[in-house]
Each structure stands twice: as structure tokens, then as C-alpha cells.
Amino acid sequence: xxxxxxxxxxxxxxxxxxxxxxxxxxxxxxxxxxxxxxxxxxxxxxxxxxxxxxxxxxxxxxxxxxxxxxxxxxxxxxxxxxxxxxxxxxxxxxxxxxxxxxxxxxxxxxxxxxxxxxxxxxxxxxxxxxxxxxxxxxxxxxxxxxxxxxxxxxxxxxxxxxxxxxxxxxxxxxxxxxxxxxxxxxxxxxxxxxxxxxxxxxxxxxxxxxxxxxxxxxxxxxxxxxxxxxxxxxxxxxxxxxxxxxxxxxxxxxxxxxxxxxxxxxxxxxxxxxxxxxxxxxxxxxxxxxxxxxxxxxxxxxxxxxxxxxxxxxxxxxxxxxxxxxxxxxxxxxxxxxxxxxxxxxxxxxxxxxxxxxxxxxxxxxxxxxxxxxxxxxxxxxxxxxxxxxxxxxxxxxxxxxxxxxxxxxxxxxxxxxxxxxxxxxxx
Amino acid sequence: xxxxxxxxxxxxxxxxxxxxxxxxxxxxxxxxxxxxxxxxxxxxxxxxxxxxxxxxxxxxxxxxxxxxxxxxxxxxxxxxxxxxxxxxxxxxxxxxxxxxxxxxxxxxxxxxxxxxxxxxxxxxxxxxxxxxxxxxxxxxxxxxxxxxxxxxxxxxxxxxxxxxxxxxxxxxxxxxxxxxxxxxxxxxxxxxxxxxxxxxxxxxxxxxxxxxxxxxxxxxxxxxxxxxxxxxxxxxxxxxxxxxxxxxxxxxxxxxxxxxxxxxxxxxxxxxxxxxxxxxxxxxxxxxxxxxxxxxxxxxxxxxxxxxxxxxxxxxxxxxxxxxxxxxxxxxxxxxxxxxxxxxxxxxxxxxxxxxxxxxxxxxxxxxxxxxxxxxxxxxxxxxxxxxxxxxxxxxxxxxxxxxxxxxxxxxxxxxxxxxxxxxxxxxxxxxxxxxxxxxxxxxxxxxxxxxxxxxxxxxxxxxxxxxxxxxxxxxxxxxxxxxxxxxxxxxxxxxxxxxxxxxxxxxxxxxxxxxxxxx
Numbered sequence: 017x018x019x020x021x022x023x024x025x026x027x028x029x030x031x032x033x034x035x036x037x038x039x040x041x042x043x044x045x046x047x048x049x050x051x052x053x054x055x056x057x058x059x060x061x062x063x064x065x066x067x068x069x070x071x072x073x074x075x076x077x078x079x080x081x082x083x084x085x086x087x088x089x090x091x092x093x094x095x096x097x098x099x100x101x102x103x104x105x106x107x108x109x110x111x112x113x114x115x116x117x118x119x120x121x122x123x124x125x126x127x128x129x130x131x132x133x134x135x136x137x138x139x140x141x142x143x144x145x146x147x148x149x150x151x152x153x154x155x156x157x158x159x160x161x162x163x164x165x166x167x168x169x170x171x172x173x174x175x176x177x178x179x180x181x182x183x184x185x186x187x188x189x190x191x192x193x194x195x196x197x198x199x200x201x202x203x204x205x206x207x208x209x210x211x212x213x214x215x216x217x218x219x220x221x222x223x224x225x226x227x228x229x230x231x232x233x234x235x236x237x238x239x240x241x242x243x244x245x246x247x248x249x250x251x252x253x254x255x256x257x258x259x260x261x262x263x264x265x266x267x268x269x270x271x272x273x274x275x276x277x278x279x280x281x282x283x284x285x286x287x288x289x290x291x292x293x294x295x296x297x298x299x300x301x302x303x304x305x306x307x308x309x310x311x312x313x314x315x316x317x318x319x320x321x322x323x324x325x326x327x328x329x330x331x332x333x334x335x336x337x338x339x340x341x342x343x344x345x346x347x348x349x350x351x352x353x354x355x356x357x358x359x360x361x362x363x364x365x366x367x368x369x370x371x372x373x374x375x376x377x378x379x380x381x382x383x384x385x386x387x388x389x390x391x392x393x394x395x396x397x398x399x400x401x402x403x404x405x406x407x408x409x410x411x412x413x414x415x416x417x418x419x420x421x422x423x424x425x426x427x428x429x430x431x432x433x434x435x436x437x438x439x440x441x442x443x444x
Numbered sequence: 445x446x447x448x449x450x451x452x453x454x455x456x457x458x459x460x461x462x463x464x465x466x467x468x469x470x471x472x473x474x475x476x477x478x479x480x481x482x483x484x485x486x487x488x489x490x491x492x493x494x495x496x497x498x499x500x501x502x503x504x505x506x507x508x509x510x511x512x513x514x515x516x517x518x519x520x521x522x523x524x525x526x527x528x529x530x531x532x533x534x535x536x537x538x539x540x541x542x543x544x545x546x547x548x549x550x551x552x553x554x555x556x557x558x559x560x561x562x563x564x565x566x567x568x569x570x571x572x573x574x575x576x577x578x579x580x581x582x583x584x585x586x587x588x589x590x591x592x593x594x595x596x597x598x599x600x601x602x603x604x605x606x607x608x609x610x611x612x613x614x615x616x617x618x619x620x621x622x623x624x625x626x627x628x629x630x631x632x633x634x635x636x637x638x639x640x641x642x643x644x645x646x647x648x649x650x651x652x653x654x655x656x657x658x659x660x661x662x663x664x665x666x667x668x669x670x671x672x673x674x675x676x677x678x679x680x681x682x683x684x685x686x687x688x689x690x691x692x693x694x695x696x697x698x699x700x701x702x703x704x705x706x707x708x709x710x711x712x713x714x715x716x717x718x719x720x721x722x723x724x725x726x727x728x729x730x731x732x733x734x735x736x737x738x739x740x741x742x743x744x745x746x747x748x749x750x751x752x753x754x755x756x757x758x759x760x761x762x763x764x765x766x767x768x769x770x771x772x773x774x775x776x777x778x779x780x781x782x783x784x785x786x787x788x789x790x791x792x793x794x795x796x797x798x799x800x801x802x803x804x805x806x807x808x809x810x811x812x813x814x815x816x817x818x819x820x821x822x823x824x825x826x827x828x829x830x831x832x833x834x835x836x837x838x839x840x841x842x843x844x845x846x847x848x849x850x851x852x853x854x855x856x857x858x859x860x861x862x863x864x865x866x867x868x869x870x871x872x873x874x875x876x877x878x879x880x881x882x883x884x885x886x887x888x889x890x891x892x893x894x895x896x897x898x899x900x901x902x903x904x905x906x907x908x909x910x911x912x913x914x915x916x917x918x919x920x921x922x923x924x925x926x927x928x929x930x931x932x933x934x935x936x937x938x939x940x941x942x943x944x945x946x947x948x949x950x951x952x953x954x955x956x957x958x959x960x961x962x963x964x
Contacts, residue, residue: 119814
């Protein structure tokens with residue numbers, strides 16, 4: 017560095033996070049991270065980052081010749097340059113402080129702004145936010161899957177109740193579908209119980225005719241084998257049967273179920289619910305073998321926390337620093353993470369008794385019949401128990417500089433009982 | 445074959461010698477080190493940096509104009525930074541057709557009308573003033589004959605009943621949406637009975653997911669007679685007033701008598717009688733011309749009423765050939781008038797987004813950055829690989845903003861566009877609006893300019909209304925030429941203007957982001 021005045025700047029694409037514990041700079045172009053914890057050694061650098069980050073400085077600050085040649089500052093500039101996160105420009109190169117278009121996540125129809133404006137309502141165009149409905153039309157099933165009452169809380173799956181039958185009536189389903197006509201949903205998921213034993217089966221088809229949204233039906237493979245006569249409903253391009261695959265299962269009957277669907281010309285895919293690396297390897301092997309005699313379409317492998325497989329989750333699910341380098345979350349991801357919960361936003365779960373949830377681990381929003389879908393969407397937007405559940409709202413994540421980079425809180429966090437499913441802090 | 449393509453990344457230098465790169469696809473603006481900027485310029489001139497760099501003498505410094513000597517390692521460093529940008533979507537070749545447009549469908553229009561924000565009624569086309577520059581007056585070819593026609597209250601009811609079916613339908617995506625029922629003219633208070641009847645009718649309509657609020661645009665000549673009603677119904681009142689007595693002198697009665705004193709008396713009466721209403725519900729619109737200025741308008745409203753008005757320029761489209769000189773004489777450019785103001789900074793700070801130049805910079809911030817989103821759905825949408833705009837130009841989808849009914853019962857998408865662009869009609873008993881045929885009409889109009897827009901570097905951020913272009917070039921047109929259509933260097937210049945402005949006024953960038961909210 018020459019003994020001259022400079023402009024020091026951090027590039028506008030760099031994500032900056034400053035917490036009590038220190039500061040983090042992340043470059044989404046190459047996944048590089050610079051971390052500075054709060055200690056005497058980093059005092060100068062942290063002070064520079066704080067100064068650069070104030071809104072009015074726009075990530076550009078002036079360095080006197082003395083500051084520019086100070087050891088700590090030189091070290092910081094070198095680190096910024098090596099990681100393509102910032103630079104210095106000689107002040108003589110221009111006649112005025114350069115301007116940086118710094119990121120500031122702005123949602124024009126921000127809920128809080130709509131609330132404050134007397135001419136708008138937080139409910140303005142809110143139904144466009146509804147993307148997916150997960151509807152449980154009944155809750156009875158004759159199968160006996162080992163953790164039937166828990167899979168659906170973590171992964172898309174059916175579930176049954178041993179006692180107390182509930183059925184969502186065709187009239188209720190019709191009203192839900194009609195109300196969401198303007199939402200242009202991305203997907204509707206129909207689950208049970210055993211939906212093939214739904215008592216008003218014949219009334220479902222005309223209802224589904226009215227929507228052009230893709231519909232996914234969750235059916236246990238043994239139920240497919242037991243009710244082959246009811247499969248005709250699914251013979252449409254936008255309808256897909258989803259089969260949960262859970263150990264243990266009967267390989268022959270599973271194969272029969274696939275054949276039934278394949279022969280009937282029905283689209284289907286698999287949700288493989290995995291509890292260990294061994295199960296994963298074994299299932300892949302079985303499916304490989306089955307594929308010799310029957311069509312195996314898309315398989316989604318989803319881990320399931322059973323209360324005693326923390327090690328498995330640590331292996332495959334816990335976030336490490338290396339993940340950011342590999343997956344390189346982009347600024348858009350960071351903006352989303354800081355604003356809303358990507359996993360839950362836009363989704364409503366409706367149970368067979370009509371109870372509506374924005375996440376099956378949160379409290380009930382309302383009940384169909386007492387509340388319209390409009391009311392439920394409005395209530396969730398207001399209370400934000402799931403849709404607005406970001407890491408910056410919860411401990412310990414809100415004190416962590418990786419909070420904006422980490423994926424949204426999901427059902428796994430609730431199932432395992434902690435938000436920090438990661439190796440980012442010392443304690444984990 | 446020579447490929448006529450440009451790069452997605454534009455390099456600009458502001459008058460104060462700062463250098464920037466802006467990528468139109470990534471929507472990222474970067475401050476550029478002068479050396480990196482130099483390399484970008486070489487690249488744009490056609491130099492292959494991969495061949496150029498190895499030919500350099502590693503032990504010698506390279507001289508860069510306006511900057512000075514640069515070492516070989518620095519050249520290599522900035523080349524690496526450029527490579528990283530390139531790997532991340534910068535400097536993509538942008539061929540004609542870099543932007544793709546879709547077509548408007550009947551469903552889009554049904555969706556728009558179900559989520560309408562404003563219904564504007566031309567209560568009457570007669571007016572008690574005879575303003576020299578009136579948009580329906582002598583200057584404009586647009587002026588559909590003014591025939592002292594009043595809108596029929598029965599037609600309004602028919603229209604409201606028709607609209608109710610959409611507002612109550614599941615296509616209305618809102619809960620408790622405010623829909624403005626706006627009374628416009630001519631001078632709407634000349635047909636007060638229609639306003640009164642319509643308000644009473646609208647209030648008793650049982651809308652499931654919306655409610656009405658009322659607004660009126662008036663010259664305030666009759667305000668003394670009707671202010672009690674406007675206050676009682678919580679109207680938003682837009683008063684047209686150009687400033688002091690001389691500023692207002694184009695706004696005269698039909699006998700040529702000035703209107704200023706009557707209007708001021710009425711406004712003062714309203715303020716005295718209903719101070720709270722005056723403060724919250726009354727806004728002023730001032731037309732800028734050669735008898736006033738931004739400074740005078742600002743001073744007048746600040747001193748008299750402690751308000752800042754909206755300043756409107758005269759419409760420059762559709763001027764009759766024989767009046768072009770006279771119009772030119774009357775017209776004043778708001779930006780130039782603002783720059784001539786003594787209190788330039790204070791006016792800019794206080795009037796802020798009501799000023800055209802701030803609106804331009806706000807448009808730049810909102811449309812040329814990757815962190816401003818219309819709503820949460822946009823935030824979640826995947827980043828498209830190419831720029832996709834629904835339609836060419838910045839024309840609104842019909843009825844997405846408003847629906848305008850003329851005194852004759854013709855339905856248009858806006859009161860500001862020529863009445864040649866009628867989309868339907870409301871009579872005493874029926875509303876004729878055929879969404880399919882409206883979609884076809886719009887697609888035909890879009891086709892007139894589609895090809896031109898696909899080559900324009902402003903296409904992704906365009907706010908130009910197509911109807912002003914078609915009208916100014918005579919309707920029906922076979923082809924439309926957009927005067928704003930920009931080549932990359934002109935686009936770079938307009939981009940540089942905004943960056944230059946923010947270099948001088950960085951706090952305005954913060955203020956725009958924090959305080960300006962676009963409603964739709």
C-alpha cells in the first residue's frame with residue numbers, strides 16, 4: 017500500500033453479517049467466507065467492517081495514508097482482495113466518493129407497510145401467496161406402519177388415527193378448491209388415512225376436474241394392492257400417486273403395487289423414508305433390483321428422525337461450513353432466509369377434522385366451516401407462526417452470523433427439538 | 445456471419461470519474477476499480493484479454509490513461525476478478541430477443557378486473573372552467589367532443605353490480621381490499637346528484653372481500669356547496685390549483701374571469717370548518733407551465749397550506765399541428781424548473797417522490813437491482829435465465845390499475861389515454877366487456893411494437909405507456925416508433941445519470957428504499 021489516501025470498499029454482492037460475537041463476510045460468487053471473531057486481534061478489522069456496513073457509508077469509507085498503511089488494515093485489504101470481496105481505489109482517481117448500490121431487501125407490498133397505509137390492507141392480494149394445500153381427507157387405515165403417527169410430521173406421508181374417525185366431506189373439499197381458484201396453486205396434496213377407502217370416492221373425481229393444479233395422492237402400497245378398482249381416478253396427466261416406502265416392507269407386494277399403477281397407465285413416484293445410512297444403501301439396492309422387472313420412477317429419499325438416530329442426522333443433515341462453499345447460497349437465498357420461512361411459506365395443512373395448520377408443529381389456525389381459507393391465510397400472515405419463522409427470530413440462530421446463509425427452519429427442527437442442527441458453533 | 449450481440453454488462457463512468465459495471469441480467473451494480481474498468485473497455489473494443497495479457501512485459505508497468513502505471517500482477521488480479529464475474533453471469537452475450545414477451549389472455553383480464561383498485565367515473569364532461577391547457581381542449585387531437593353530457597346514475601349501478609361478481613369471486617385474491625370509487629370530470633361537482641346517489645348505493649353493496657372508499661378530483665369552484673357531504677363520506681379530495689393568482693391564470697371561467705379568488709376562498713373555508721379533514725384528506729395537483737415554476741408552486745402551498753402538491757407536466761402527446769408553437773411556449777419541463785429553484789435541495793427533500801426526477805431514480809433503484817421485489821411471491825420465484833416481461837412496453841394490463849367510464853358510458857383502462865381506445869360500454873341495463881376481444885386488441889397493439897421492444901436495452905425496465913405512442917402517431921397505426929427506444933450506449937448514459945445523482949445525494953438512495961412503496 018502506498019502512503020496515500022484511499023477509498024476502501026466491500027463489493028455490493030458480498031453478504032455481511034455482524035453480531036456481538038464478531039463479523040462474517042460471504043462471497044456468493046465463489047462461496048468464500050471471512051470470519052472475524054470478537055477479540056483484540058481483530059479489533060481494527062471489526063471496526064472497519066462496522067464502519068463500512070453503516071447504511072450511510074454505502075460500504076465505502078475513506079482511509080488516510082496512515083490508516084492505509086497500518087498493519088491490520090493492510091491485512092484486511094489483502095484478505096478482501098484475495099477473496100474478491102472488496103478493494104481500495106486511490107482517492108485521486110475520482111473527485112467524489114464513489115457510490116455503492118448496497119443491497120436492502122425491499123418488498124413493495126411488505127405486510128407491515130400495507131398495515132400502516134389506510135388505503136391498503138395486509139390482506140391485499142394475499143391469496144397469491146398460497147402455493148400448496150396438503151389435505152387429509154380421512155384418518156383411518158388398516159395398515160400398521162411402525163411410526164405411522166410421526167412420519168407425516170417430518171415428511172410428506174399419510175397417517176392414521178387408531179380411534180375417532182374424521183372425514184372431510186366432499187362439500188368441504190369443494191369449498192376449499194373453489195376458494196383457492198384465484199391462487200393458481202402449484203400443487204395440491206391429498207392424503208389420508210387410506211384415501212382409497214374414502215366413503216365418498218365417486219364424488220372426488222368431479223371435484224378434481226374443476227382444478228388444473230397438479231394433484232399428488234399419498235397411498236400406502238398395500239392399499240394400492242387391496243383396492244385396484246379405485247385406481248381409475250388417477251388416470252390423468254396432472255395426477256400423481258405418491259407411495260411412501262418405509263422399512264420393513266413386503267418386496268413382492270410393493271412390486272405388485274407398482275405394476276398395478278404402471279399397467280393402469282398411472283403416474284407415480286416414491287417417497288423413501290430413511291432412518292439410517294444402512295437403510296439408504298439397502299433401499300437403493302432393492303429398488304435397483306426391482307427396476308429389472310418393474311418401472312421405478314422418481315424416488316425422493318427423505319430422512320426421518322426416530323428419536324435415536326441423531327448420528328445419522330449429523331452425517332447427512334447437520335450444516336457445516338463446507339456446505340456453503342459447496343452449495344454456494346446466492347444473495348436471493350439470503351434475502352429469502354432473512355424475510356420468510358421458505359419451507360412453510362405458502363403452505364396450509366388441512367386435517368380430516370377440518371383443522372387448518374401452517375405447519376403441523378404449530379398451533380391450529382382455524383377450522384374449515386368456521387373459517388374460510390381466506391381467513392386462515394390472513395390469520396397466518398398476521399400471526400406468522402410458521403410463514404414468517406426465520407432464524408433471526410429464534411435462539412441460538414439469531415446470535416449466529418450464519419443465520420442468513422442457513423436453510424429455513426423445517427419440520428426436522430421441531431422433531432429433533434433444536435434449531436441449530438449444525439456444526440457451526442463450538443457447542444455442537 | 446457477424447453476430448450482432450451486446451454484452452449484458454454495461455460499463456459506465458460518471459462525470460466525477462468513478463467507474464461502475466452494471467449487469468442487466470443479474471441486476472447487480474458494481475463499483476469498479478479503474479484497472480478492472482480499463483480491462484472491460486479493452487474487452488468491449490474487441491481485445492482478447494487471454495492473448496493480450498501474455499504479450500505484456502511482466503517486469504514493466506502498464507500505463508493506463510487517466511489513472512497511471514499499473515503492475516503486471518495487478519493486471520492479472522483484475523483479470524481474475526473479471527473471470528469470476530463472467531463465471532457468475534456477467535458479460536453474457538445479449539442478442540436481439542434477449543427479452544421475451546408473452547401474450548395477454550382473457551383470463552389475465554378477468555383476473556385483473558377481479559382485483560381492481562380503482563373505478564373512475566367521468567361524472568360529467570362539462571366544466572365550469574375553461575383552462576387554456578385542458579387535456580380535452582384546443583391543444584389536443586385527443587379531445588373527444590365535450591358535449592355537456594352527464595353520466596347516468598343507472599349506468600353506474602349497472603356497472604357496480606357487474607363488478608361485484610368479480611370482486612366477490614375467488615379470483616379476487618384479497619381480503620378486505622380497498623377499492624377507490626373516484627369521481628372525475630369535467631368538473632364532477634356539476635353533477636353532484638350522481639355522486640351522492642352512487643355513494644349511497646355503493647355503501648349498501650354487500651361486498652364479500654372488498655370495500656369502497658371515495659375520491660374526487662375537483663377545481664374547488666363548488667366546494668363550498670358540497671364540502672359537508674365530502675367530509676361526511678370521508679372522501680379523499682384532489683384539488684387542481686396551479687399556485688398563486690398569476691400561476692393560476694390559465695384556469696379561468698368561460699367568460700375569461702379568473703378563478704383564483706373563488707377557489708382560494710372555498711379552500712380556506714374548508715380548512716376553517718374541517719381542519720382535521722383538510723390536513724388528512726386534501727391533496728393538491730398543480731400543472732406546471734410558463735406562468736409558474738416548481739419554486740413558486742412549492743412556496744405557495746407550503747406557505748398557504750403547509751402542503752406539498754403533486755406537480756404535473758402538460759401532456760406532450762397528441763398536440764395539434766397548428767398549436768405546436770403555442771404549446772411549446774406554454775410547456776415547462778419539471779426537471780429544468782426544479783433545477784432553476786433557489787431552494788433546490790430543500791424542495792427535493794420535501795417534495796421527494798412527488799418530483800419526476802426522483803421518480804426516475806426510484807424506478808432505477810427498484811427495477812435495476814436484485815433486491816427489490818413487488819411481493820413475497822416475486823422474492824421466492826426462481827431467478828429467470830433470461831429477462832421475461834409479460835408484455836412489451838410498460839403498459840398496464842387492462843383494469844389492473846383502474847377502470848374508467850366516460851360520461852357517454854364508454855369503458856377504457858385509464859382516463860389519461862385517448863378515448864379512441866374504448867374497450868367496452870355500459871348502458872342503463874348492461875355492461876359490454878368482452879375479455880377475449882380486449883385481449884386480442886391489446887395483443888394487436890403490442891404486436892405493433894413487439895419487435896422494437898425486443899431490441900431495446902430499456903425493455904426490461906420500461907415504463908412507457910403504449911397508448912401515448914399510438915395516439916401521437918395517429919390511430920389506427922400500422923407500426924409504432926418509440927422515441928425512448930434506446931441503444932446500449934444511451935441506456936448506459938441514463939444509467940449513469942442515476943448513479944451520478946446518487947454520488948451527489950447518497951442519502952436519497954436510502955430514503956427511496958425506506959420510504960417509497962409502489963402499490964399495485
